[in-house]
Structures are given as C-alpha cells and as structure tokens.
Amino acid sequence: LPRQQATGTNSPMTTHYLLRKKYIIIIIITPIVFSCTGGASKITTTFIKKIASMLAEKKSSSYSTTISWIRCRIAFSLLRSSIMCLRGCRSKTEAVTDINIPLAVAEARLGRD
Numbered sequence: 520l521p522r523q524q525a526t527g528t529n530s531p532m533t534t535h536y537l538l539r540k541k542y543i544i545i546i547i548i549t550p551i552v553f554s555c556t557g558g559a560s561k562i563t564t565t566f567i568k569k570i571a572s573m574l575a576e577k578k579s580s581s582y583s584t585t586i587s588w589i590r591c592r593i594a595f596s597l598l599r600s601s602i603m604c605l606r607g608c609r610s611k612t613e614a615v616t617d618i619n620i621p622l623a624v625a626e627a628r629l630g631r632d
C-alpha cells in the first residue's frame with residue numbers, strides 16, 4: 520500500500536481489492552427448510568433459536584415469549600403463503616414496523632399461564 524501511494528496509482532477500487540484480499544470475507548447463508556407437515560430442519564431450528572435470543576435481548580423480553588411469538592409468526596406466514604399459492608393475491612401485504620412481543624403473545628394467548 521505505501522508503494523502505491525508513492526507512485527500515484529491508488530484508486531478506490533485498487534484499495535478496496537487489496538483490503539478485501541488481505542482480509543478474507545466469509546459469508547454464511549443459512550437455508551431455512553420446512554417440511555410439508557410443519558417440521559423444521561436442524562439448521563433452521565438453530566437459526567430460529569439464535570434469532571429469538573437476539574430479539575429477546577434487544578427488546579428486553581423473555582426468551583420463551585419471544586420464541587413462541589416467532590414460531591406463531593412463522594406458522595401464519597407459511598399458511599398465508601400456501602393460501603396465496605392456491606388462490607393468488609391481489610392486495611399488498613402490510614409490513615410489521617414496531618412490535619410489542621409480550622403484548623402480542625398475551626393477546627394471542629400463547630403463554631403457558
């Protein structure tokens with residue numbers, strides 16, 4: 520890098536390539552696989568548990584509440600997508616912006632109380 524700066528051939532692309540070559544970038548893609556009966560693969564289960572623990576820590580809620588909410592959301596999303604495959608869809612879907620996980624679990628009665 521110092522030699523390139525001295526000769527004046529230090530373009531942004533060259534610098535980016537050299538830094539990328541120096542530090543190898545590793546990207547891991549997790550395939551989320553479900554069976555027709557609703558079961559999940561081992562990698563998917565591990566992924567969901569990791570997401571639940573990170574989300575519970577971020578939202579400062581309990582892990583059990585968060586994972587039950589995530590499983591419920593996944594179940595309804597899979598059901599919605601299968602219905603859309605069978606019937607089709609003409610309306611736009613609503614995006615989830617801000618969630619209150621404990622309130623959603625209490626309203627859906629997903630808790631074990």
